[in-house]
Amino acid sequence: MAVTTVAGVGDVSLARRGHDVKGRLFHLLVVLSVVLAFVILAALVWDMIAGGESVLTERLWSFLTSGLNSDPELAGVWQGVKGTLQLSIIVVAVAFPLGIGSAIYIEEYASDSRLTRFISVNIRNLAGVPSIVFGLLGLAIFVQALGGVTGGRTVIAGGLTLSALVLPIVIITSQEALRAVPSGIRVGALALGATRWETTRHHVLPAALPGILTGNVLALARAAGEAAPLLLVGAVSGVFFVGAQGTLEQILHGRFTAMPMVIFSWARLPAGQGWNVLAAAASLVLLVLIFVMNGFAIWLRNRYEQRW
Amino acid sequence: MVGTTPLTVADLQGTARRMRRDKTMRVVFGATASVSIIVSLLIIVSLTREAASFITKVELGSLWDIGWFPRRGSFDLLTLFAGSLLVTGVAMVVAAPLGLGAAFYLSEYASPRLRRTLKPIIEVLAGIPSVVIGFFAISFITPDLLSRFLDDVSFFNLAAAGIGVGILTLPLIASVSEDAMRAVPASLREAAYGLGSRKATTCVRVVFPAAVSGIVAAFIIGISRAIGETMVVAIAAGATGGSLRNFTQIFDPGQTLTAAMAALGAGTDQVKGDDAAFQSLYFLGLLLFGVTLLLNVISARFVRRIRERY
Amino acid sequence: MRLSPDPSITTAALPARRQVNFGMMHPETRTKPEGGAPPSADEVIFDVVDLSVRYGGFTAVRDVALQINRRQITAMIGPSGCGKSTVLRCFNRMNDLIEIARVDGRILFHGVDLYDPAVDPVEVRRRIGMVFQKPNPFPKSIYDNVAFGPKVAGTRDKAELDDIVEQSLQKAALWDEVKDRIDDNAYGLSGGQQQRLCIARALAVDPEVLLMDEPCSALDPIATARIEDLMQQIKDEYTIVIVTHNMQQAARVSDRTAFFVTEVNEESDRRTGVLVEYDHTDVIFSNPSDERTEQYVTGRFG
Numbered sequence: 064m065a066v067t068t069v070a071g072v073g074d075v076s077l078a079r080r081g082h083d084v085k086g087r088l089f090h091l092l093v094v095l096s097v098v099l100a101f102v103i104l105a106a107l108v109w110d111m112i113a114g115g116e117s118v119l120t121e122r123l124w125s126f127l128t129s130g131l132n133s134d135p136e137l138a139g140v141w142q143g144v145k146g147t148l149q150l151s152i153i154v155v156a157v158a159f160p161l162g163i164g165s166a167i168y169i170e171e172y173a174s175d176s177r178l179t180r181f182i183s184v185n186i187r188n189l190a191g192v193p194s195i196v197f198g199l200l201g202l203a204i205f206v207q208a209l210g211g212v213t214g215g216r217t218v219i220a221g222g223l224t225l226s227a228l229v230l231p232i233v234i235i236t237s238q239e240a241l242r243a244v245p246s247g248i249r250v251g252a253l254a255l256g257a258t259r260w261e262t263t264r265h266h267v268l269p270a271a272l273p274g275i276l277t278g279n280v281l282a283l284a285r286a287a288g289e290a291a292p293l294l295l296v297g298a299v300s301g302v303f304f305v306g307a308q309g310t311l312e313q314i315l316h317g318r319f320t321a322m323p324m325v326i327f328s329w330a331r332l333p334a335g336q337g338w339n340v341l342a343a344a345a346s347l348v349l350l351v352l353i354f355v356m357n358g359f360a361i362w363l364r365n366r367y368e369q370r371w
Numbered sequence: 372m373v374g375t376t377p378l379t380v381a382d383l384q385g386t387a388r389r390m391r392r393d394k395t396m397r398v399v400f401g402a403t404a405s406v407s408i409i410v411s412l413l414i415i416v417s418l419t420r421e422a423a424s425f426i427t428k429v430e431l432g433s434l435w436d437i438g439w440f441p442r443r444g445s446f447d448l449l450t451l452f453a454g455s456l457l458v459t460g461v462a463m464v465v466a467a468p469l470g471l472g473a474a475f476y477l478s479e480y481a482s483p484r485l486r487r488t489l490k491p492i493i494e495v496l497a498g499i500p501s502v503v504i505g506f507f508a509i510s511f512i513t514p515d516l517l518s519r520f521l522d523d524v525s526f527f528n529l530a531a532a533g534i535g536v537g538i539l540t541l542p543l544i545a546s547v548s549e550d551a552m553r554a555v556p557a558s559l560r561e562a563a564y565g566l567g568s569r570k571a572t573t574c575v576r577v578v579f580p581a582a583v584s585g586i587v588a589a590f591i592i593g594i595s596r597a598i599g600e601t602m603v604v605a606i607a608a609g610a611t612g613g614s615l616r617n618f619t620q621i622f623d624p625g626q627t628l629t630a631a632m633a634a635l636g637a638g639t640d641q642v643k644g645d646d647a648a649f650q651s652l653y654f655l656g657l658l659l660f661g662v663t664l665l666l667n668v669i670s671a672r673f674v675r676r677i678r679e680r681y
Numbered sequence: 682m683r684l685s686p687d688p689s690i691t692t693a694a695l696p697a698r699r700q701v702n703f704g705m706m707h708p709e710t711r712t713k714p715e716g717g718a719p720p721s722a723d724e725v726i727f728d729v730v731d732l733s734v735r736y737g738g739f740t741a742v743r744d745v746a747l748q749i750n751r752r753q754i755t756a757m758i759g760p761s762g763c764g765k766s767t768v769l770r771c772f773n774r775m776n777d778l779i780e781i782a783r784v785d786g787r788i789l790f791h792g793v794d795l796y797d798p799a800v801d802p803v804e805v806r807r808r809i810g811m812v813f814q815k816p817n818p819f820p821k822s823i824y825d826n827v828a829f830g831p832k833v834a835g836t837r838d839k840a841e842l843d844d845i846v847e848q849s850l851q852k853a854a855l856w857d858e859v860k861d862r863i864d865d866n867a868y869g870l871s872g873g874q875q876q877r878l879c880i881a882r883a884l885a886v887d888p889e890v891l892l893m894d895e896p897c898s899a900l901d902p903i904a905t906a907r908i909e910d911l912m913q914q915i916k917d918e919y920t921i922v923i924v925t926h927n928m929q930q931a932a933r934v935s936d937r938t939a940f941f942v943t944e945v946n947e948e949s950d951r952r953t954g955v956l957v958e959y960d961h962t963d964v965i966f967s968n969p970s971d972e973r974t975e976q977y978v979t980g981r982f983g
Contacts, residue, residue, distance in 0.1 A: 083569060083571075085571060085572075086569045086570060086571035086572070088571075089570075089571035089574065089575070090480065090570070090571060092472055093472045093473075093475045093476040093479075093480060094476060094480075095472065096468065096469045096470075096471070096472025096473045096475075096476060097472070097473045097476050097477075097489060097493075099469055100469060100473055100492075100493055100496060100541060100542075100545075101492065103496070103538055103541075104492070104495065104496055106511065107499070107503070107504075107507050107511075107538075110507060110510060110511045111503070111507075114510055160403070161403045161406050162403075164399065164400045164402075164403030164404070165400070165403045165404040165406065165407055167400050168397075168400035168401050168403060168404040169404060171400075172397050172400055172401070173401075173404070174780050175780055181408075182404055182407065182408060185407055185408055185411050186407050187667075187671065188411070188664060188667055188668070189407060189410065189411060191592070191595060191663060191664070191666075191667035192414070192599075192660065192663060192664070193598070193599025193600070193601070193629065193659060193660075193663055194599070194601070195599070195601045195629055195632055195633065195656070195659070196414060196418075196599075196656050196659060196660050196663075197414075198636065199414075199417065199418060199632075199636075199652070199653060199656040200410070200413055200414045200417060202636065203413075203417035203418075203421070203653075204413050204417060227410050230406070230407060230410065231407065234407065245817070247813065247815060247817030248817060248819060248820070250775070250778070250813065250817065251813065251817040251818075251819065251879070251882075252819070252829070253775070253778065253806065254773065254775060254806055254810065254811040254813075254883070255806065255807070255810065255829065255830040255833075255882065255883065255886055256803055256804065256805075256806040256807030256808075256830060256833070256834060256886055257803070257829070257830070257833045258385075258389055258390070258392070258393040258803050258833075259393055259396075259397070260392060260393045260396040260397070261389075261393075261833045263396075265829065265833075266819055266829075270820055284498055285498070287500075288498070288499070288500030288501070288502075288503075289500070290500070290501065290502045290601075290602050291501075291601040291602055291629075291633060294601075294633055294636055294637045295632075295633075295636035295637070323500050323502045323602075324502075326500075326502045326503065326506060327502045327505075327602065327605075327606065330502065330505060330506040330509065330606050331606060334510075339510060342506050342510075343506070343510065346502075346503045346506055346507075349500055349502075349503065350499070350500075350503060353498055353499075353500065354495070354498075357494075357495065357498055361491060378790065378791040378792065378793045379793065380793055380797055380799045380800060382793070382804075384799060384800065384801050384804060385801030385803045385804045386804075386835070389803070389833075390801065390803075
């Protein structure tokens with residue numbers, strides 16, 4: 064380990080220094096950074112509240128339950144909420160099991176071979192790929208190549224695309240949760256004559272579950288805020304669409320939208336006609352949704368975290 | 372002399388059902404792990420196939436034309452790169468000092484309790500959807516911030532987009548840098564304090580150099596994130612093609628690699644196109660993928676270096 | 682959840698009752714002889730032949746040859762790093778869990794080579810149990826800790842499990858202390874109690890052998906004494922092999938003692954463990970054959 068020399072510290076006099084100017088300045092700068100971060104957050108929230116206030120106070124219910132409409136007085140986020148919910152269900156159904164299963168394989172079953180290391184490196188790289196590239200994946204594969212199965216530009220294609228996006232995050236957080244379980248527990252169970260699966264199922268997985276769930280909910284919150292992949296996969300970004308109603312079949316095979324897309328559409332429309340108010344209000348709805356999810360994840364962690 | 376109840380190997384074979392179940396689960400989990408590899412493969416395949424088709428269709432000269440107007444056959448890559456660089460630059464100017472400062476504060480100054488309350492709040496910033504930041508850019512940053520203090524700021528401009536991206540990147544830099552700083556052993560700090568150094572000096576002269584690998588990694592990750600950000604630019608910088616050849620046009624509308632992709636993908640009802648305009652989308656995607664992959668691999672090297680030292 | 686409240690159950694009264702219950706579990710896996718013919722004191726159940734263990738390129742222990750006798754306590758002593766725990770882990774195939782471990786040689790358990798490819802390590806570990814240096818109870822109730830082994834081995838009947846749990850805890854001299862809080866989390870127990878719980882847990886699957894890897898090194902002297910007493914009590918039914926750093930402990934509890942030491946390889950400068958001497962405990966401690974043994978037990982090194 065290289066030794067960092069502590070040369071040049073200079074403040075060696077024992078006399079109490081009245082004005083440690085440089086030190087005070089640095090402290091100030093550092094505190095300022097944190098304060099600025101908060102100010103930005105506060106400004107953003109305040110701007111959304113101020114911007115969307117009229118809609119939220121005057122017609123909150125109709126705003127939440129109406130669909131897209133060319134008339135800003137009538138438009139609402141309902142289709143966006145619905146779409147985000149549908150997408151979330153698909154992500155939970157697809158990405159969670161695949162991600163947790165992968166994590167279990169890597170942590171509990173796989174030997175330290177080149178293949179295993181390759182899988183880990185691959186996951187880490189995938190985690191850093193920009194979300195719009197996943198949109199391209201969705202377009203080429205889920206919409207186009209698998210169009211017969213997914214129905215083309217449907218919520219299923221969108222959900223699968225988002226699942227691919229969050230899969231690496233789910234795997235990495237689940238891995239960390241599994242690793243936190245002390246090895247003594249595994250060793251103890253195996254020494255009693257349990258198989259690897261029995262050990263994982265009865266002891267490791269239950270112990271790691273709070274951490275796994277926390278990570279998964281955070282990943283879901285991330286998926287809920289994504290727009291770029293959905294843009295490419297064909298989520299509606301227009302002003303008005305009938306939306307798929309009716310049977311489940313029709314819903315799954317029609318066009319779809321989601322909260323971030325709704326905000327995207329409204330944000331680009333001329334502010335004078337009142338679209339900016341709607342965009343701000345919709346932003347607030349989405350922010351609330353995401354904050355609730357994050358809060359839930361943190362609550363999960365604090366309540367059920369095992370201290371070994 | 373061996374025991375009175377001789378065993379056979381058969382006695383030491385496990386129950387068939389349990390063994391089968393164990394093997395089955397192993398295969399099941401292995402299959403799930405292979406999905407991640409399949410995803411990567413699919414990304415690479417789908418990008419390269421269409422991008423290759425694009426390259427064969429297009430004269431290479433058009434890649435240097437001025438102005439990004441794909442439908443007219445003008446594929447000005449330099450404009451896009453310039454735009455991406457500008458936005459990323461502005462983003463780093465915002466995110467790097469604030470992120471680093473916040474990291475210093477959380478790691479070196481804040482009490483554990485303060486840290487526990489502050490850190491989640493900074494992470495909340497990371498969770499804000501990019502469309503909301505994009506909207507914030509045109510509803511607040513440009514009108515109330517930039518226009519107020521500067522003249523000649525377009526409604527859609529790259530600087531606002533850059534600031535928005537910076538807001539998104541800030542928590543990332545703060546988080547990774549803070550991890551790097553906390554990985555510095557206490558003994559180094561104590562040595563400095565023991566020599567009479569004060570906190571600020573210790574931070575700058577001891578902690579920072581020791582954590583520098585991690586901090587560099589944080590910056591590279593931040594740059595990679597900034598380059599890949601789409602929606603903020605799509606909303607705030609105006610989805611115009613245009614051309615951007617000198618960096619003083621920071622307060623004008625512009626296009627980045629990612630926003631160009633968004634425009635191409637969204638502005639068409641085609642799902643699959645044989646025309647070069649549509650396929651340029653994949654070409655850009657391949658470029659973006661390559662650049663961010665390279666950056667991430669480099670940053671991973673730096674992260675490994677922190678782990679090796681301590 | 683009710684366990685049988687019969688206060689007349691003492692450890693001594695258990696064996697006869699236990700035959701019936703455990704026999705129901707897996708008649709084909711019982712290794713104890715039918716009826717009550719007492720085994721000869723010198724009956725060998727483990728025959729170790731030319732055992733060497735490598736971790737990657739590093740040889741941890743080489744050319745070990747010894748035999749473990751039934752229903753006796755065999756101790757393995759020696760300075761740190763001489764491979765005692767490594768050898769112990771071979772007896773129940775726990776070295777399989779270490780990827781770079783390579784085992785050469787044979788360990789015959791009742792004549793069957795434990796490392797035969799057809800042998801299932803899971804079954805081996807049911808018959809040959811292990812207790813570890815640091816107590817490692819599951820983060821579950823005391824009941825669930827003890828019941829886990831029998832459950833995965835196939836016992837489903839609640840009443841049977843209740844019996845097994847109670848008897849195992851009795852044998853581990855823990856029953857009286859926990860009988861009123863059997864559903865409490867095991868993490869609430871003291872270190873010594875947790876270790877006795879781990880012993881009860883290991884006994885619950887009805888093993889023939891109990892391997893103990895420095896079971897008392899994390900415990901205070903009083904807890905240690907209780908476990909040593911426990912070992913003497915259960916010795917009639919189980920073969921025990923114990924690795925210990927504590928020479929006096931080996932002298933106190935064991936019938937036979939194996940003494941290991943590290944030898945430095947001249948060329949590679951690597952240390953490898955070897956078995957120096959293996960004999961009855963009183964011989965090892967009062968009249969050892971090898972000089973190194975004498976130096977160790979008289980405290981002149983190690």
